[in-house]
Every structure is written in structure tokens, then in C-alpha cells.
Amino acid sequence: MSTETKPDIDIDRSVGDFRYDVDYAFDAGVGLSEATIDYICDVKGDPDWVRAFRKEGYRKFLEKPMPTHWATKDLENIVFENIRYYLSQGQVPKRSWDDVPEDVKRTFERLGIPEQERKFLAGVEAQFDSEAAYSNIKAAVGEQGVIFVGSAEGLKEHPEIFRKWFGKVIPSGDNKFSALNSAVFSGGSFIYVPPGVKVSHPLQAYFRINAQNFGQFERTLIIADEGAELTYMEGCTAPKFETATLHSAVVELVAMKGAKIQYITVQNWSSNVFNLVTKRGIAHENAEVKWIDCNIGSRLTMKYPGVVMKEKGARGEVVSIALAGNGQHQDTGAKMIHAADNTTSNIISKSISLGSGRSTYRGMVHVPKHLKGCKNNTECDALLINTHSRTDTYPAISVRGQGNAVQHEASVSQINSEQIFYMQQRGLSEAAAMSLAVNGFVNDLVQQFPMEYSVELKRLIDLEMEGSVG
Template structure:
């Protein structure tokens, strides 16, 4: 395949899928920030939200940083230049929902719902036909339960307004506005997301589902999430769902900050299945204090370009950090994902297991950073990154950056690239499996050990989702 054909194939894949994001907007809304980005838009957003002056100031400063920072195309893909920031709607107020009818939802999307077994009641909502289903009710039940334990679970606006003593201390500290261009963008226009505080010693039994909370509010284009687990507490947060999400906007840029205080444990699970026109540029980082643990479990499917490198700053002695990630890049998609482990105290340990699957002309990139300065001792890191290529047009790259100095620190890095061979497929087909079934079995086998880490209902859906992705990839 020549480079020309390749870009043609990519373009076609993108063209085809672009219809998935087609939504119509009703005109003349009372709350409309308009199109494009400037200080007036920021003033407007902050005013609509009734924010304190310090937040407006934080936003305006971030906008300045965003404007001054160059696109990171010197290391990242040139495709970023395709984002037209002037054509984006940065804020849609409550009541300003996109509309389209069920008849306008593409057939393949309906088919996907059918195959994933999405309940009838949720399909219209997920397809963007209905702005809400019963999220509101589910969320308020969940909230009542949590309040009894003293857990705060709200959005950033309420969090900063009602609990400034808790959230202001950490807001924008784990990921400052200047961290990168897209963190700056999020800091300027953030809206929606979750703010969670788990008091000392409280172990939240059920995973907190962002799905119900964020959907009850507004669509999360520039979500901002901050989770603080106080000493000895434990919490699991689940974001996204395996159902395809039909974005009203092509740019999704979230910031997620986690703070695990002494002995606390945070597990953050993401399963995202974006439509193929979405730029998904997300900054995620956690801080783990003494004996604390931060664990990111991340599954990225779909999108035109995803750039996401969840990280953990291991700031206290014996802190542990882990990133388990699965990325699936189909035709015309680029999954640029990885992990960062910053060791900043003795006896800290980190583990990274990243698996990527490239299908058709799909491309996956792993970028890893492991840092252990020379002042530290007895730190450990284990990194495993495995790539699976489905056919000859697929592509995978690995860019590990490991800097280890100091005494008795140990790092282990393993990387592998494998291919589903024609002989394997023939073998499986000889047992009666169709080509698509054989492919998805091979892919499911490849991610098998990681999928086990997902909660039960997610892992079942994930398998079915992989089957769907693979079916379309053969023939």
C-alpha cells in the first residue's frame, strides 16, 4: 500500500464515520456561548455558572496559556492541526440540547445497540435522540446512600461553590493549567465532570458510576474530575460505557485529577467507545501519598485520535501506582496512549501493562514515562507493552522513556509485537468459526488477562464490543 492509498483509506474511513456525529441544534437559545474561543466566552461561561471570581481568574489565565502554547506537533501527530478551534461550541447551557430523531440515527448504530443488548429505554438517550432518560433518579438514589457515609459526589461547579475548603486545595494542583495545551483548554472552559470526596477510613462498597451523574447534567465535552480519597479510604470510579457515544462535538478534552492521601486507594476505570470523528485529548494524573494506591484501568476504543497517558506521582513512601490499558485502533483511527510513573519517594512501586490492537489501517502508539531520580532507593517498576497487528496495513509504535538513577531501584521493561497469522485463522476456521469469529477470539485472547481486571458487566460487554469491531474488519 503506498502512502497515498493509505491516507486515502484513512480519509475514507473518517468520511464514512463522520455522519455518526451529525446532530442538529435548535437555534435561538437563551444561553449560548456561541462558536469560537475568546475571553468573552470564558466570562460568559463563568457567569452562567455563577462562579466565584477566583475561578474566573483561573479560567482566564488558562485561556492565555492555551493561546500562547504551541500545538505539541513536534512530538505528537500532525493530525492535531486538523482541529479548528474557531468552529467549536465551548459551552451549551442546560436546556440547550442537541436534537435528532430516531429515524435519523444510522442503521449501523441501531444494530450496535441491538448487538450490545442495550436496554430499549437507554437506546434513544445514547443515540442523542432523547436528552435524558432516568439518570436523574438513579443518580439521586446513589447520592442519598453516599451522603450517609459523608461522601461528596457532585459536579465541579457545586464542588467549588459548596465545599471550597475541600476541593480548592487540590483543584488544578495535580494537573496545573500549564501542564499541556489541552489541559489549559480544559481549565479555561471546563464544564461537567465529577467532584468526589471520600472521608477518612470510608470504604465505598459500590463503584461510583459517572455515567448516571454526568448524563443527568450535560454532555461532557470538557469534563473536569477531581477525586480526593482521604486517609485510609477506598473508592472505585467508573467512567464511560461500552455503548458507542455519539458526540455532539468532535473535540473532547477532559482533565482528571486524583488524590489518594495516606493509605487510601483509588481505582479509576474508563471504558470509552467514541465515534470515529472525535479527537479525544485527555490529561489524567493521580498523586499517591504514603502507602496509598492509585490504579488506572483504561480502555479506549474508537475516536479519530486519542491521546491519553494516565500517570501517577508516587509521592509518599511505599506508594503504588498502576496503569492497565487496552487500546483498539480501527481503520482511520489513531490510539496514542500510554502511562507515566513519577517515583518521588523511597520504596515506591509501579506497574504498567498496555495492550494495543491495530485493525485495518488503524494505528496505535505507546508512550511511556518512568522516572526514578537518584535520590531514591528501593523503587520498582514493571512495564509490559504488547501490540497486536491484525493485518499488514496496521501500524504500531512504542516510545518508552525510562530514566532510572539511584540505589537499588529496579525497572523491568518488556515489549512485544505480534500478529494474528493466516495459519491461526485457518486453524480456527477449520474448527467451524467464521473469519470474524476467529479474529475476535484471537483478539479477546490477546487482551484476556487485562479484561479480567474490569468489573464483570464491563468485561462481558467489552468482549462483545471487540467481536463487533472485528466482524467489520474482515472480508
């Protein structure tokens, strides 16, 4: 195996599209059965309650039909028997990059993770296939009592906090893919921020799929105790394989009274990844959960981050950008469940469909009859770039009772040829003109991202646009 890094070999235009060969010490093989789950439990040394939880998830996964009665038929192209459900080099994440095996480390170095960590992050977890290869937080953050570890370590070392919330925000049977994740989950983060602690720099997780025919099923649980605040960012890439890859995560957030959690995703999976993710947060009294979700990659993404506003004064927000290029389907949206008085939710979604790309917005806003003083604002704007691109909007807003206010605005626009001509007349190439128009369309949302991510986002959009014109 070659160990030298030649930056120009085997790279497509996408920064994540490269792959180094890696030896896996643990491999659950192909296909899913009770035996696969036992293998995962044994390798990970799961306690009995986790084994039982996994088995129950497996049962529910088998019971539940594919949601093709409302979602795309493309889901039928996932062949569960051909997927590898667990692959790792070892189960214990390293605290120092020096201890991370060379073949894995150079992948993350090439993706710029250690550099970002030094520059602006409070902590990093880097997951390679099934397990985190690296996990560390800055000493100052750890000293405040902040816990930032992998999910396996979380459930073993901090069961008193972990068990209380694990699988409670998103029950394993919530949907077919949350059930699958419950059966075979591995990796992901466990974060606990003690009362009143405000983590000023973001914590970041980076998810990397390296193996072909592999399914990544990380599980993240974040708890911000009373008055605590944190920002969590996740990024993800995979090389382009010949066959489809599955990523199916479950992310649960718990914001206790007055806490604030901001969860940022920049999803850039390669274009044959099925990305089927369940994300939900619970906001207690006067707490705030905000999802900033950006989907650029994958073949099919289905993801509707949700907030359950459980106690009065809670706020939920979803800010979403989706870019569906040729052959991609971004099926995204938001779920806002108002379960107490004076709760407020806000959904802003912008999607861009290019070429044969398709974007779908599904939104659910639920305000039951007995509540008062609840407010929802939903704005969804779609931009179409070529005539055969497609966008659909399925808002489902159910608001009962008096004294609740909802507002829904939707728009569909196109970049017209006169705009492009105008920009070209100023000297911009057609691709640069498109890129500028698209960046303009999402500009107000991109500004909500931390600087480092908004620069990256702009670059990713430019790359997509370059590929789309010609």
C-alpha cells in the same frame, strides 16, 4: 420534533451512534475568546477565583504551541474557531431521572444508564454536552459522608476541599489541552470520600456529546481521604457527525495516606472525536492509584494516565487496552513519577491495530537519583491484524541511583493466517475467529474490569472485528 423512539432509525452498528434533537437554553456560540469565557462564568455563576483561573488557562492555551513536534500532525486538523465551547439546557443536575428533561432522559435510557444504576452502581452522574443532567448517589453511600456532585457544585458548596486540590495535580499549564480545559471546563465530577470509608460499589459517570461541532471539557477531581477506597468508572459515546468533535478532559485524583482509588474508563467515542485528555493522580504514603483505561473509539486519542508517588510505599498502576481500527490512532501510555522511597509502579499495556489503524505506546517512568527501593514493571504488547496496520513504542525510562529496579518487556505479535485457518476449521467464521483471537489477547486485562464492563468490552471488540473483516 418527533418524540417517539424508533430503535431502528438512524443507527449504525455502534450503540452510541444516534442523536435526538435538543433545545439548548445556553449556548456560548462558535469560537473562543475572553468573551466566551466570561459567558461561561456568568452562566455558571463562577466565583471570582474560578474566573481568574479560567483566564489564566486561556492565556496559557494561546501561548503553548501544538505538540506536533512529537505528536501526530493530525492535531492541526482541529479548528478551534469552529468549535462550540458551551451548550446546556440548564446548569443544575437533577437528583431524580423523573426531573431530567424528556429529550435528554431518553438518550441515557437508550444507553442503559438508569438500568445500570439500579443494578450495580453506588451513584451516577450523567453529563449531556456541557452540564450534568443527572447526578445522584445511593442514600446509604451519602450517609457515610461521601460527596459525589458535579464540578460546579463541588467548587461552590465544598470550596475548602475543592480549592485545596483543584489544578494542583495537573497545573493548568501542564500542556496545551489542560490549559484549554482550564479555560472552558464544565461538568465532570467532584468526589470526596471521608477517612476510612470504603465505597463498595462503583460510582459512575457517563459523558455524552450530542451536538455537532461541540467541545466537551469536563473536569473531574476525586479525593480519597486517609484509608478510604473507591472505584470510579466512566463511559462515553457520541453520535457520528460529519465534522470533527473535541473532547478534552482533565482528571485529578488524590489518594491520601493508605487510600485506594481505581479509575476505570471505557472510551467509545465515535470515530471523528479528537480525544485529548490529561489524567493524573497523587498517591500519598502507602496509597494506591490505579488507572484501568480502555480506548476503543475516537479518531485520535492522546492520553497518558499518570501517578505521582509522592510518599513512601505509594503504588501506581496503569492497565491499558487500546483498539485502533481503520482510520483511528490510539496514542496512549502511562507516566510514573517516583518521588519517594519504596514506591512501586506497574504498567501493562496491550494494543491492537486493525486495518489502517495505528497504535502508539508512550511510557515515562522517572526514578530520581536520591531514591531507593523503587520498582517499576512495564509490559507492552502490541497485536497487529493486517499488514498495513502500525504500532510504535516509545518507552522513556529514566532510573538513577542504586537499589532501584526496573523491568521492561515489549512484544509485537500478529494473528497469523494459520491460526485463523485452524479456528475456521472448527466452524468459526473468519470474523468470529479474529474476534476470539483478539479477546484472547486482552483476556487477562479484561478480567480486571468489573463483570458488567468486561461483558460490554467483549461486545465492543466483537463489533469492531465484525466491521474489520469482509
